[in-house]
Amino acid sequence: MQFVKAIFLLSCLLIVRDNHVKAGVDLFVVLDCGEIIIEGAGYVAERGRALIEELAKCIEFDLHSKENLNFLGLVRIFNQFLRKVSTNPFCIQKTMKRVGNYIRPYVNQYKEEKCMFGKNSTTKSHKPNKTNGDEN
Numbered sequence: 793m794q795f796v797k798a799i800f801l802l803s804c805l806l807i808v809r810d811n812h813v814k815a816g817v818d819l820f821v822v823l824d825c826g827e828i829i830i831e832g833a834g835y836v837a838e839r840g841r842a843l844i845e846e847l848a849k850c851i852e853f854d855l856h857s858k859e860n861l862n863f864l865g866l867v868r869i870f871n872q873f874l875r876k877v878s879t880n881p882f883c884i885q886k887t888m889k890r891v892g893n894y895i896r897p898y899v900n901q902y903k904e905e906k907c908m909f910g911k912n913s914t915t916k917s918h919k920p921n922k923t924n925g926d927e928n
Contacts, residue, residue, distance in 0.1 A: 825907035832898030836891060843887055850883035851876045 836843075848855045853876050861869075877884060 821905075821907070824905060825902065828898055828902050828905065828907065832895050832902075835898070836894050839894060843890065846890075847877065847883055847887045848873070850886060851880050853877075 845855065853873055855873075
């Protein structure tokens with residue numbers, strides 16, 4: 793099934809080819825920028841458990857409760873956790889600074905690649921090599 797999906801994707805890209813640039817959207821820029829976002833989100837997600845444990849330690853919340861962990865029990869623990877977090881701005885700020893430090897390199901890379909889409913942004917262009925009479 794993965795092979796069929798790959799063939800379908802490559803076929804779509806072949807059809808789109810240069811038309812995406814003529815339409816004002818450079819598909820390769822979008823893909824490059826999307827890759828930066830995915831890498832940054834993955835980096836933060838990998839460290840998510842440690843962030844939550846550090847936040848729990850900061851607000852003195854026991855994450856390893858012996859309460860019944862059915863769905864309702866999980867919702868109760870989550871509710872208690874959020875209540876305690878929301879009353880402690882110092883811990884929230886500390887955690888947000890850490891997340892900011894995690895994503896800063898990706899934000900800088902996003903800016904360097906000129907991924908800011910909008911009126912005032914200039915996007916880089918990936919021009920395909922036109923060789924062997926491949927001009928349309």
